[in-house]
Amino acid sequence: ETGVTQTPRHLVMGMTNKKSLKCEQHLGHNAMYWYKQSAKKPLELMFVYNFKEQTENNSVPSRFSPECPNSSHLFLHLHTLQPEDSALYLCASSPSGEETQYFGPGTRLLVL
Amino acid sequence: GENVEQHPSTLSVQEGDSAVIKCTYSDSASNYFPWYKQELGKRPQLIIDIRSNVGEKKDQRIAVTLNKTAKHFSLHITETQPEDSAVYFCAAHTSNTGKLIFGQGTTLQVKP
Numbered sequence: 418e419t420g421v422t423q424t425p426r427h428l429v430m431g432m433t434n435k436k437s438l439k440c441e442q443h444l445g446h447n448a449m450y451w452y453k454q455s456a457k458k459p460l461e462l463m464f465v466y467n468f469k470e471q472t473e474n475n476s477v478p479s480r481f482s483p484e485c486p487n488s489s490h491l492f493l494h495l496h497t498l499q500p501e502d503s504a505l506y507l508c509a510s511s512p513s514g515e516e517t518q519y520f521g522p523g524t525r526l527l528v529l
Numbered sequence: 530g531e532n533v534e535q536h537p538s539t540l541s542v543q544e545g546d547s548a549v550i551k552c553t554y555s556d557s558a559s560n561y562f563p564w565y566k567q568e569l570g571k572r573p574q575l576i577i578d579i580r581s582n583v584g585e586k587k588d589q590r591i592a593v594t595l596n597k598t599a600k601h602f603s604l605h606i607t608e609t610q611p612e613d614s615a616v617y618f619c620a621a622h623t624s625n626t627g628k629l630i631f632g633q634g635t636t637l638q639v640k641p
Binding site for chain 2: 460473516
């Protein structure tokens with residue numbers, strides 16, 4: 418599947434590093450999402466962008482900073498993360514804030 | 530806030546048997562209920578969904594039922610096969626908040 422792509426697929430970073438996750442969708446959708454998936458927990462919605470405007474910030478710590486330059490691209494900038502931030506970060510898109518969301522393959526993040 | 534409870538957390542069945550996963554939701558305004566399948570190391574993929582104006586929907590070996598009064602919905606997989614082994618997530622969407630709230634996931638193992 419190439420509808421929603423994410424890079425990198427795996428990332429190891431120290432707590433003082435700064436890195437960015439990238440998501441790109443080729444489906445012509447207008448809404449994009451960041452989710453965090455940890456072991457034994459449900460998918461946690463982090464951010465929602467609809468037509469490039471952030472419409473949801475689900476009480477996410479400021480060490481996570483999203484950016485949506487256009488409807489096809491979504492970034493998640495990371496800085497001074499904690500080991501408990503290690504998780505799978507999934508990007509998703511939907512036509513226009515609609516219900517059906519399509520997921521990317523995720524970035525497996527390990528914070529040391 | 531909105532909440533989705535999913536049971537069981539793990540389910541093991543013999544190939545050919547049926548599997549049932551149940552979810553309950555808290556927000557009576559929820560109107561769309563998708564089910565996602567996530568195979569090991571892969572992205573969640575939509576397998577079936579149901580809207581609040583329908584009580585049951587079937588697609589080959591999978592079916593979903595919805596009881597709006599009781600605020601619960603279920604996934605039924607018949608004639609299970611080893612390739613059905615995965616983590617299954619239910620979710621509930623509310624149009625007035627635009628959020629998709631996920632259940633905790635069910636790990637299904639189909640033994641050959």
